[in-house]
Amino acid sequence: xxxxxxxxxxxxxxxxxxxxxxxxxxxxxxxxxxxxxxxxxxxxxxxxxxxxxxxxxxxxxxxxxxxxxxxxxxxxxxxxxxxxxxxxxxxxxxxxxxxxxxxxxxxxxxxxxxxxxxxxxxxxxxxxxxxxxxxxxxxxxxxxxxxxxxxxxxxxxxxxxxxxxxxxxxxxxxxxxxxxxxxxxxxxxxxxxxxxxxxxxxxxxxxxxxxxxxxxxxxxxxxxxxxxxxxxxxxxxxxxxxxxxxxxxxxxxxxxxxxxxxxxxxxxxxxxxxxxxxxxxxxxxxxxxxxxxxxxxxxxxxxxxxxxxxxxxxxxxxxxxxxxxxxxxxxxxxxxxxxxxxxxxxxxxxxxxxxxxxxxxxxxxxxxxxxxxxxxxxxxxxxxxxxxxxxxxxx
Amino acid sequence: xxxxxxxxxxxxxxxxxxxxxxxxxxxxxxxxxxxxxxxxxxxxxxxxxxxxxxxxxxxxxxxxxxxxxxxxxxxxxxxxxxxxxxxxxxxxxxxxxxxxxxxxxxxxxxxxxxxxxxxxxxxxxxxxxxxxxxxxxxxxxxxxxxxxxxxxxxxxxxxxxxxxxxxxxxxxxxxxxxxxxxxxxxxxxxxxxxxxxxxxxxxxxxxxxxxxxxxxxxxxxxxxxxxxxxxxxxxxxxxxxxxxxxxxxxxxxxxxxxxxxxxxxxxxxxxxxxxxxxxxxxxxxxxxxxxxxxxxxxxxxxxxxxxxxxxxxxxxxxxxxxxxxxxxxxxxxxxxxxxxxxxxxxxxxxxxxxxxxxxxxxxxxxxxxxxxxxxxxxxxxxxx
Numbered sequence: 002x003x004x005x006x007x008x009x010x011x012x013x014x015x016x017x018x019x020x021x022x023x024x025x026x027x028x029x030x031x032x033x034x035x036x037x038x039x040x041x042x043x044x045x046x047x048x049x050x051x052x053x054x055x056x057x058x059x060x061x062x063x064x065x066x067x068x069x070x071x072x073x074x075x076x077x078x079x080x081x082x083x084x085x086x087x088x089x090x091x092x093x094x095x096x097x098x099x100x101x102x103x104x105x106x107x108x109x110x111x112x113x114x115x116x117x118x119x120x121x122x123x124x125x126x127x128x129x130x131x132x133x134x135x136x137x138x139x140x141x142x143x144x145x146x147x148x149x150x151x152x153x154x155x156x157x158x159x160x161x162x163x164x165x166x167x168x169x170x171x172x173x174x175x176x177x178x179x180x181x182x183x184x185x186x187x188x189x190x191x192x193x194x195x196x197x198x199x200x201x202x203x204x205x206x207x208x209x210x211x212x213x214x215x216x217x218x219x220x221x222x223x224x225x226x227x228x229x230x231x232x233x234x235x236x237x238x239x240x241x242x243x244x245x246x247x248x249x250x251x252x253x254x255x256x257x258x259x260x261x262x263x264x265x266x267x268x269x270x271x272x273x274x275x276x277x278x279x280x281x282x283x284x285x286x287x288x289x290x291x292x293x294x295x296x297x298x299x300x301x302x303x304x305x306x307x308x309x310x311x312x313x314x315x316x317x318x319x320x321x322x323x324x325x326x327x328x329x330x331x332x333x334x335x336x337x338x339x340x341x342x343x344x345x346x347x348x349x350x351x352x353x354x355x356x357x358x359x360x361x362x363x364x365x366x367x368x369x370x371x372x373x374x375x376x377x378x379x380x381x382x383x384x385x386x387x388x389x390x391x392x393x394x395x396x
Numbered sequence: 397x398x399x400x401x402x403x404x405x406x407x408x409x410x411x412x413x414x415x416x417x418x419x420x421x422x423x424x425x426x427x428x429x430x431x432x433x434x435x436x437x438x439x440x441x442x443x444x445x446x447x448x449x450x451x452x453x454x455x456x457x458x459x460x461x462x463x464x465x466x467x468x469x470x471x472x473x474x475x476x477x478x479x480x481x482x483x484x485x486x487x488x489x490x491x492x493x494x495x496x497x498x499x500x501x502x503x504x505x506x507x508x509x510x511x512x513x514x515x516x517x518x519x520x521x522x523x524x525x526x527x528x529x530x531x532x533x534x535x536x537x538x539x540x541x542x543x544x545x546x547x548x549x550x551x552x553x554x555x556x557x558x559x560x561x562x563x564x565x566x567x568x569x570x571x572x573x574x575x576x577x578x579x580x581x582x583x584x585x586x587x588x589x590x591x592x593x594x595x596x597x598x599x600x601x602x603x604x605x606x607x608x609x610x611x612x613x614x615x616x617x618x619x620x621x622x623x624x625x626x627x628x629x630x631x632x633x634x635x636x637x638x639x640x641x642x643x644x645x646x647x648x649x650x651x652x653x654x655x656x657x658x659x660x661x662x663x664x665x666x667x668x669x670x671x672x673x674x675x676x677x678x679x680x681x682x683x684x685x686x687x688x689x690x691x692x693x694x695x696x697x698x699x700x701x702x703x704x705x706x707x708x709x710x711x712x713x714x715x716x717x718x719x720x721x722x723x724x725x726x727x728x729x730x731x732x733x734x735x736x737x738x739x740x741x742x743x744x745x746x747x748x749x750x751x752x753x754x755x756x757x758x759x760x761x762x763x764x765x766x767x768x769x770x771x772x773x774x775x776x777x778x779x780x
Contacts, residue, residue, distance in 0.1 A: 028671075072553075272423075279416070
């Protein structure tokens with residue numbers, strides 16, 4: 002008990018004197034804040050991208066591609082094959098028929114709003130079942146396209162990022178003219194980056210005959226996946242790869258996530274090294290400034306352990322303040338910032354918002370506290386070990 | 397210069413503090429170099445793209461193909477000096493993780509169009525004579541340990557063969573190098589006629605590369621080309637290669653701005669750390685500075701001494717940090733090659749870094765030096 006009381010007293014003492022070392026303490030705080038701000042802001046890119054990709058995929062939806070194709074772009078099916086897939090066991094059925102949509106995926110050149118430079122925007126031809134497969138898709142403005150008409154609906158994120166996709170606009174792609182008749186939302190998921198139309202209209206416009214590229218099927222339950230997959234892969238009329246949509250989209254976001262994570266961590270680790278050196282300076286000088294005071298305390302009978310804890314507590318407090326400031330700064334600047342990047346697997350744009358998640362903020366603060374421990378421990382040990390007699394003689 | 401020893405001894409007086417400050421400056425400039433290398437990698441395609449070259453792509457999107465017969469029509473457009481084509485293959489070598497760019501091209505005209513890809517005359521001859529021949533960039537060949545003469549099997553994704561085996565097997569007939577360090581040495585080129593042979597002669601190419609006679613009239617030529625194919629089944633969009641590369645870089649995202657924001661934060665933090673060190677050391681030495689002034693050192697000389705100390709510390713750290721990153725980058729290169737074909741610290745960035753280091757010294761030493769200059773002798777001597 003005595004030891005705890007001692008530690009508490011010394012710690013309180015050192016925290017109360019923080020004001021006298023305001024300049025140097027502020028530098029340490031700024032160092033911590035800078036590192037955490039960069040760390041959190043950079044990783045919020047990966048978090049935002051992942052959120053868009055992850056919320057688009059369901060484990061109750063299966064995507065079927067031609068065997069050996071890892072993206073829709075390189076896949077292809079004849080009409081007959083898509084029929085077989087739609088009738089496979091495990092597919093959810095409602096009065097309208099099986100909830101499985103045969104789709105086409107192409108990209109169209111649309112200028113980016115921010116720069117005016119052209120960007121690859123995905124144009125997806127879907128079957129009438131597409132809305133049953135993805136219940137999160139909802140028309141938010143205008144109406145849906147009519148089957149057989151050259152009409153498109155535009156995802157909300159695509160409408161925000163790219164120019165000329167406003168309701169009522171006519172778009173000329175190739176020999177055909179398309180009218181924007183509606184806007185759709187999809188709970189912030191990947192689909193909002195796309196433009197949708199009737200697959201049967203897209204086929205002739207892109208000279209695809211009666212072929213499709215993928216089939217998306219909503220299953221009776223997530224557990225029905227095995228049954229569905231086995232039925233398709235054992236069917237001699239088909240050569241297909243079957244994947245859960247959630248796994249498929251997860252794999253699509255891997256390249257970007259890895260890149261951002263490696264870069265973000267590398268940059269933050271380097272910055273943290275630099276900032277820790279700065280913190281070491283601050284704490285060493287804090288200890289040096291209090292040399293006499295610490296020696297006096299120890300002469301009075303306070304233990305070295307209590308002194309170590311008090312110095313560490315000071316450094317941790319600075320780290321905590323820095324971490325919170327940095328995280329807050331990153332949140333203010335980055336969170337919700339709308340942007341778009343290339344999804345290399347589909348060679349097209351994915352619009353997303355940077356996302357500063359609570360988990361990111363927490364890891365930012367933990368990062369700062371780790372720097373605080375590193376920056377405080379050596380000065381703390383020195384303070385506790387310094388000979389009392391020498392310390393007392395200091396001016 | 398004769399006071400160098402004094403400045404030096406002052407730096408060494410608090411060895412621990414100087415060391416930590418020095419190290420944080422080293423880290424900052426190491427990071428600066430790294431970020432500049434990344435930025436250079438993202439922008440390299442734009443820098444190297446010639447203003448005298450145009451790209452003609454399908455108007456709807458880059459993934460749509462154009463008929464091969466357009467080549468003769470583009471060639472006959474006034475102002476066009478040369479034209480050739482290229483097609484994205486997008487195949488898989490052993491594993492999708494081994495990604496690298498593959499293009500089907502017409503070897504002779506393509507090499508003439510891109511003199512920055514350097515191939516020995518013997519290698520070029522062999523390529524022209526070998527239908528299944530392919531050439532790879534130096535870094536790509538190093539990555540997979542390829543030697544000239546190796547057989548390289550690649551699985552197609554879009555370009556499925558109409559007949560014969562499923563895989564394309566290429567013979568490596570040459571390894572090209574870049575004419576300058578910013579040229580991509582990670583691509584793989586093979587012959588378009590071989591591609592057509594395998595997929596059944598569909599007479600399509602990915603895009604055309606057009607050399608104009610007069611770069612100042614590039615826009616005019618581009619419009620003339622697009623006008624030729626207006627209202628046809630495959631309309632075109634022609635831009636300068638540089639504009640194309642820029643819009644491609646924009647598609648990836650505004651990497652430049654993100655990297656520069658990080659650099660700004662890093663320097664702000666380091667400025668505070670170094671500034672704090674300098675302020676502390678001047679504060680501790682107040683009485684000594686008073687003694688110097690008593691001995692006849694002018695105010696300006698004292699200002700100079702403090703500034704010199706700060707600049708020495710910052711520039712020293714800057715030089716060591718930049719030297720370290722230059723040494724480390726070649727080791728990192730193979731790891732980032734799939735994302736950034738060009739990865740090096742550009743020379744101008746080294747100069748900029750050095751300038752920033754000196755500036756950092758002046759800025760961090762400025763306030764303490766100014767205070768030291770204004771110090772009254774009596775006041776300074778009284779303070780302990």
